[in-house]
Each structure stands twice: as C-alpha cells, then as structure tokens.
Amino acid sequence: MExxxxxxxxSNFVLxxxxxxxxxxxxxxxxxxxxxxxxxxxxFAHGDTMAFGAxxxxxxxxxxxxxxxSIAPLPTALLALPFGxxxxxxxxxxxxxxxxxFYRKQKAAPVIYLIASMGVMFITNGIIRFIIGPNDQKFxxxxxxxxKARTFKEMTxxxxxxxxxxxxxxxxxxxxxxxxxxxxxxxxxxxxxxxxAYSDNEDLALLSGINPDKVVMVAxxxxxILATIAGSLYxxxxxxxxxxxxxxxxxIFAAAIVGGLGxxxxxxxxxxxxxxxxxxxTYAYKKFLKYLVPESWEPESLVQLLSTDYKFAVSFLIxxxxxxxxxxxxxxxxxx
Amino acid sequence: MKKLLLATAATVALAGGxxxxxxxxxxxxxxxxxxxxxxxxxxxxxxxAEQAMAEVTASGKxxxxxxxxxxxxxxxxxxxxxxxxxxxxxxxxxxxxxIIGADCxxxxxxxxxxxxxxxxxxxxxxxxxxxxxxxxxxNGLFFRTAPSDARQGTVMTSVIMDRGIKEVALTYTxxxxxxxxxxxxxxxxxxxxxxxxxxxxxxxGKADYSAEVGALAAAGGEVLVVAGYLDQGGKGIIEGSLDxxxxxxxxxxxxxxxxxxxxxxxxxxxxSFGQVPGTDSPGAAKLIEAxxxxxxxxxxxxESYDAAALIMLxxxxxxxxxxxxxxxxxxxxxxxxxxxxxxGDLGKALEILAAGGEIDYVGASNVELVGAGESAGNYRxxxxxxxxxxxxxxx
Numbered sequence: 259m260e261x262x263x264x265x266x267x268x269s270n271f272v273l274x275x276x277x278x279x280x281x282x283x284x285x286x287x288x289x290x291x292x293x294x295x296x297x298x299x300x301x302f303a304h305g306d307t308m309a310f311g312a313x314x315x316x317x318x319x320x321x322x323x324x325x326x327x328s329i330a331p332l333p334t335a336l337l338a339l340p341f342g343x344x345x346x347x348x349x350x351x352x353x354x355x356x357x358x359x360f361y362r363k364q365k366a367a368p369v370i371y372l373i374a375s376m377g378v379m380f381i382t383n384g385i386i387r388f389i390i391g392p393n394d395q396k397f398x399x400x401x402x403x404x405x406k407a408r409t410f411k412e413m414t415x416x417x418x419x420x421x422x423x424x425x426x427x428x429x430x431x432x433x434x435x436x437x438x439x440x441x442x443x444x445x446x447x448x449x450x451x452x453x454x455a456y457s458d459n460e461d462l463a464l465l466s467g468i469n470p471d472k473v474v475m476v477a478x479x480x481x482x483i484l485a486t487i488a489g490s491l492y493x494x495x496x497x498x499x500x501x502x503x504x505x506x507x508x509x510i511f512a513a514a515i516v517g518g519l520g521x522x523x524x525x526x527x528x529x530x531x532x533x534x535x536x537x538x539x540t541y542a543y544k545k546f547l548k549y550l551v552p553e554s555w556e557p558e559s560l561v562q563l564l565s566t567d568y569k570f571a572v573s574f575l576i577x578x579x580x581x582x583x584x585x586x587x588x589x590x591x592x593x594x
Numbered sequence: 595m596k597k598l599l600l601a602t603a604a605t606v607a608l609a610g611g612x613x614x615x616x617x618x619x620x621x622x623x624x625x626x627x628x629x630x631x632x633x634x635x636x637x638x639x640x641x642x643a644e645q646a647m648a649e650v651t652a653s654g655k656x657x658x659x660x661x662x663x664x665x666x667x668x669x670x671x672x673x674x675x676x677x678x679x680x681x682x683x684x685x686x687x688x689x690x691x692x693i694i695g696a697d698c699x700x701x702x703x704x705x706x707x708x709x710x711x712x713x714x715x716x717x718x719x720x721x722x723x724x725x726x727x728x729x730x731x732x733n734g735l736f737f738r739t740a741p742s743d744a745r746q747g748t749v750m751t752s753v754i755m756d757r758g759i760k761e762v763a764l765t766y767t768x769x770x771x772x773x774x775x776x777x778x779x780x781x782x783x784x785x786x787x788x789x790x791x792x793x794x795x796x797x798x799g800k801a802d803y804s805a806e807v808g809a810l811a812a813a814g815g816e817v818l819v820v821a822g823y824l825d826q827g828g829k830g831i832i833e834g835s836l837d838x839x840x841x842x843x844x845x846x847x848x849x850x851x852x853x854x855x856x857x858x859x860x861x862x863x864x865x866s867f868g869q870v871p872g873t874d875s876p877g878a879a880k881l882i883e884a885x886x887x888x889x890x891x892x893x894x895x896x897e898s899y900d901a902a903a904l905i906m907l908x909x910x911x912x913x914x915x916x917x918x919x920x921x922x923x924x925x926x927x928x929x930x931x932x933x934x935x936x937x938g939d940l941g942k943a944l945e946i947l948a949a950g951g952e953i954d955y956v957g958a959s960n961v962e963l964v965g966a967g968e969s970a971g972n973y974r975x976x977x978x979x980x981x982x983x984x985x986x987x988x989x
Contacts, residue, residue: 270838271807421837
C-alpha cells in the first residue's frame with residue numbers, strides 16, 4: 259500500500275507532467291531537427307511557427323464552436339487541427355519563397371540563414387499579435403479530465419490522488435502517432451529516402467538526380483505539420499499565449515541539441531531528457547520518501563536537490579555537458 | 595517631442611514660481627516622475643497635491659495667512675542621479691519648506707539619503723511601497739501616505755489566520771515586488787505562529803510550471819499563497835495546482851486580484867480569497883467630487899492630496915514652516931485623538947489647530963500613520979464566490 263502510494267504520488271507530480279511536457283518538446287525539437295538536417299540552419303522562427311499554426315487552429319476551433327460542431331468528449335481543436343496545419347504550411351512555404359529561397363540561390367552561410375530566421379521570427383510574432391492579440395486565449399472544450407485526483411482516491415482508496423487530463427492523454431497519443439508516421443515516411447517512402455540522402459550528403463544526392471526544391475518543400479511541410487501539432491497541443495494543455503511560444507524556443511533547442519541536431523530519434527530522446535531533468539531534479543521528495551522509509555528515518559527537510567529557481571539551469575547544464583563531452587549529441591547528429 | 599514640451603512647460607512653471615515668490619509665502623516641492631515610466635500617472639497626482647495647497651491658500655488661515663505655492667521637479671522615477679539633482683535644486687535654489695515625493699521607491703530612497711537627510715528636509719511620499727523604506731535611517735524626516743508592502747504581509751497574515759489556517763505554501767514571482775511581499779508575508783506569518791512549508795520563486799511567462807507545482811505539493815500546506823501576477827505565472831501555477839489536485843484554495847494578494855482570473859480559471863477558484871488596497875472611507879468620494887480638471891480616483895491621487903495636506907497641517911500645529919520644527923507634528927495631526935478631517939475641511943482643520951485644538955486627519959486615503967511614519971494601509975478583503983470577486987470586509 260505504501261509503495262503504491264509513493265508510486266502514485268510520483269506519477270501525479272513527476273511522471274505524467276514530464277511525459278506530456280516531454281512529448282510537446284519532442285514534437286517541437288523534431289521540427290527544428292528536420293530543418294537543420296535539410297536546410298542546415300537553426301530555425302529560430304520555429305517557436306513562432308508553432309504559435310502561428312496554433313493560432314489558426316484556435317480560429318477554426320472558434321468557427322466550429324460557433325457552428326455548434328463538436329466531437330465531445332474530445333476537444334473541438336482536434337477537428338480544427340488539419341485546417342491549422344494547412345494554414346501553417348501556406349505560411350512556411352510563403353516565407354521560404356520570400357526569404358530563404360533567395361539565400362539558397364546565393365549559397366549563403368548558415369549564420370546568414372539563422373539571422374534571416376530571426377527576422378522571420380519577429381515578423382511572425384508581430385502578425386500573430388496583430389491577428390489574435392498578445393493575451394491568453396482559451397479554446398479547450400469537451401471533457402477536461404480522464405481521471406480526477408479526487409475520483410482516483412475514492413476509486414482506489416489510496417491516500418494519494420492521480421489526475422490525468424484529457425489534453426495530456428491526447429498529447430501523448432498524438433505524439434506517438436505523429437512519430438510513427440514520420441519514421442515510416444523517412445524510412446519507407448521514396449521521398450523520405452531522398453530526404454535522408456540529401457541530408458547525409460547533398461552533392462551526392464544532387465548527382466543521383468534528387469530534386470532539391472522538392473526535398474526542401476517537403477521538409478518545410480513536415481516542419482509545419484509538426485509545429486502546428488506541437489503548438490496546438492501545448493496550447494490545449496496549458497493555454498495559448500504568443501509570448502510563451504517564444505520562451506519554448508530555448509528548451510526545444512536544448513532538446514534538439516542534446517539529442518543530436520539532425521537526428522529525429524535524438525530529438526525525441528532530447529525532449530524527454532530535458533523535460534524529465536527539469537522536473538525530477540527540482541522535485542521535493544519528502545512525501546515520497548515518507549511512504550517508503552520507516553518512520554524514524556523520515557526526513558525533516560524537503561529533500562529537494564535544487565530549488566525550482568534553477569529549473570532552467572538544469573537543462574542548460576545538461577546541454578553544456580553534452581556539448582563538452584559529446585559535441586554531436588546523444589544520437590550523433592551533426593556537430594553544432 | 596511630448597517630453598520636451600512637458601519639460602519646457604515645467605521649466606516655465608518653475609521660473610514663474612520663482613519670480614512670483616513673495617517673502618510671506620510658503621513653497622512646497624513636488625518631485626514626481628513627470629517623464630519616464632509612470633509619466634501618465636503623475637500629472638493627476640501633482641494636481642491632487644496642488645489642490646490641497648490651493649484649498650489652504652484660499653482659506654487664508656495657514657500661519658496667519660501665508661499663501662502656499664508649489665514647485666514641481668522631475669524625479670524620472672528611475673534615474674536616481676537626476677532625481678537627486680532635482681531635489682537638491684528644490685532645496686537650495688527654490689528654498690522649499692517641504693517635499694511631496696518622491697514617487698518610485700528607488701528614487702525616493704536616493705533623494706532621502708542624499709538630499710533630504712543632509713538638508714534636514716521633510717519628505718512625504720504618496721506612492722513608494724518598498725518595505726526597505728520602513729527601516730531606512732530618516733531622522734524622523736520621511737513619511738509616506740502609501741502603505742508598505744510589509745503591511746500587506748501583515749494584513750494577509752490576519753486574513754489567513756482568521757480563517758483558522760496555520761500552514762501555507764508560498765510561491766512568488768521572481769522580481770522586487772514578489773520577493774519583497776513574500777519575505778514580508780513569511781516573517782509576519784511565522785511571527786504570528788503560522789508555518790510556511792516552502793517559499794519558492796516562479797518566473798513569469800514560462801512554458802511549464804509542473805516542477806514548481808510538484809515542489810509546492812510535496813511541501814504541502816492547507817492553502818497556497820500566490821504572490822504573482824494574474825495574467826502571468828501566477829495563473830499558470832494555480833491552473834497546474836488545480837489540475838494535479840495539489841491545492842484547492844489559493845490566497846491572492848493585490849497582483850493576483852482582478853476580474854479576469856475567475857473567468858479564466860472557472861468555478862474551481864471559488865472559495866479562494868485575498869486582499870487589495872482599498873477603502874470605504876467617505877474621504878475618497880469627497881476628493882473625487884472636489885477634483886477639478888483631473889481624475890480624483892486615479893491611482894495615488896488621494897495619497898498625494900493627503901501628503902500635501904499633512905505637511906501644511908503639521909506646519910500649522912508647530913506654528914512654523916521650518917522642517918526641524920514641524921517634523922515632529924506630522925504624527926500628531928495624522929492620528930487620533932481629535933476631530934476627523936476629510937478633503938475640503940482643511941480650512942476648518944487649520945482653525946482648530948490655530949486655536950490649540952487637536953485633529954485626526956483622515957483625508958482621502960484614510961490616513962493612519964504607523965511604525966516609521968507610513969500609512970497603516972487599508973485593504974479590502976475579497977473572496978471568490980460564484981465566479982466573481984466579492985468584498986468580505988475592509989481591514
């Protein structure tokens with residue numbers, strides 16, 4: 259019983275939040291890593307691409323809500339997601355046409371792309387604020403919880419509760435589906451294979467007749483799909499506020515780099531490493547230990563490794579260590 | 595351009611004041627941030643202070659009929675060097691008999707320690723709320739009609755204690771406001787016999803608050819005190835706590851109180867409570883009515899009117915406009931015993947004081963000086979019920 263209580267406690271405050279936050283980071287990091295693999299630059303506009311896709315998902319959600327369409331108990335946003343994706347694809351292909359294609363023709367250095375992407379970031383930022391405003395937007399509807407903490411306690415008779423939100427469930431399921439499809443696409447389809455070839459050795463790929471424009475276009479489309487899914491899931495789970503998407507950029511890049519830039523599997527691993535380390539290192543284990551150790555051993559202090567103030571220091575410390583000892587990341591992507 | 599115009603206008607006003615100087619008049623300096631981050635707040639604040647001066651002048655009863663005029667100076671709110679220079683000028687070249695200001699806590703501290711102390715000048719600030727100003731060395735020269743955030747910590751303690759709650763968890767937004775309020779609250783609460791299980795900072799605008807919520811939940815407590823902002827991290831913490839079942843009830847200080855919070859969170863917030871500065875004193879309504887050409891209900895206008903009134907009443911009580919003489923009288927006129935004085939009654943108050951009577955200045959912001967010479971502060975205790983903010987009582 260005590261062990262069960264300890265496990266439930268840990269699940270509620272560490273495992274479940276970390277898994278859903280990790281999934282959101284993993285989806286974001288996948289988008290960053292694919293652009294890095296194909297176009298060879300760090301896309302700083304990715305956070306705002308996520309916000310842009312999420313914004314259109316929200317607008318369509320509101321439209322459907324006003325029409326009275328719903329798929330309760332699931333949130334209407336899932337229905338609106340494909341439309342948000344289409345809008346986001348339009349946006350990234352537009353910016354590629356207007357901005358990045360010019361630099362590609364010049365064969366510009368990666369750092370120039372990076373600066374250009376910052377410009378795109380600020381402009382997207384402005385457009386989003388112009389359309390939907392800088393405030394918090396709520397668009398969640400349908401059922402909120404799969405299981406509530408109180409219901410769980412009553413059902414199991416345990417002292418500790420566990421709650422799982424619908425948005426957390428959807429986040430994990432959607433991430434798994436998206437990742438499976440992505441890996442199938444990259445490993446089994448002709449276009450996916452040509453993308454990997456282009457990423458591994460551009461000259462050789464061009465010689466063997468791969469059309470670079472098509473590869474770039476597909477990369478952007480995948481990036482937009484992943485960004486919109488990640489952005490909408492994040493907005494569904496927390497809330498949509500344009501500013502926080504800018505803040506998401508840091509942990510996303512940390513995840514992509516830790517996992518190895520350019521490596522899709524690394525991006526996923528990196529997302530979970532960052533999410534789990536942020537939450538596990540700063541969690542206070544007092545209550546958890548109380549259940550496990552005999553009463554006389556009960557800790558007086560909170561048994562917290564680091565105060566939550568240092569949450570971000572944790573992910574950057576990991577980033578630093580990885581860059582020092584394994585510059586290519588855990589899964590040997592391209593060196594940064 | 596606007597700043598240039600404002601500066602020019604201020605200079606002209608100052609020059610005009612200097613030339614119109616009659617030897618029988620009393621001059622009071624007003625040092626507010628007429629340029630800088632709070633430039634939109636300061637014009638009505640200065641107008642409020644000047645209204646008190648006009649009222650006194652019109653009554654013709656101050657120190658046997660002296661006229662009171664104001665000299666404005668710019669504190670900039672953020673630039674301590676500029677504020678110090680401006681205050682220096684008020685004292686040495688304009689020869690003011692008292693200073694109303696400064697406005698922001700940082701420049702107020704700078705002016706007090708660098709200028710007012712050296713020159714023995716009385717300062718009454720209407721808007722500096724930093725707890726640090728309560729303990730600064732002031733030789734009895736510094737007062738404020740605004741409450742210290744330390745006061746809010748005490749009020750919050752009694753709000754919580756009155757509900758029989760003895761153990762709380764505490765989280766604050768990581769800036770001067772959050773940290774100051776959290777520290778003040780923690781010491782007040784522990785002094786009153788309560789226990790703060792954990793005090794942890796949160797950053798605003800971050801992506802995820804699970805780590806903070808996890809730590810707070812592990813430490814436990816009957817309620818969670820959230821000293822943050824209602825549209826920032828404070829809201830994220832509350833949502834995360836409700837979702838994971840960590841806390842059901844929240845204590846909301848002034849930065850968290852607003853109509854948008856119950857709307858955003860929904861019915862789960864019912865039963866949470868807190869406090870915001872506010873008073874049901876009739877003085878506030880009187881000032882709003884009397885305000886001519888400015889908004890009497892704007893932030894810190896009532897406090898500014900009261901700051902000016904207190905200086906002049908103290909002068910009358912001491913029978914002198916020398917700071918060294920009247921600084922000891924500020925407490926006497928502000929607090930009981932005596933007849934209660936509201937805005938518009940300044941003439942009557944001067945008369946009572948001239949006759950040797952006593953007054954209890956209530957003013958527009960319900961002034962009651964405590965501790966090191968700061969307003970006791972009046973707070974409105976609120977509770978969220980039925981998805982709305984409701985007033986429980988005034989403290």
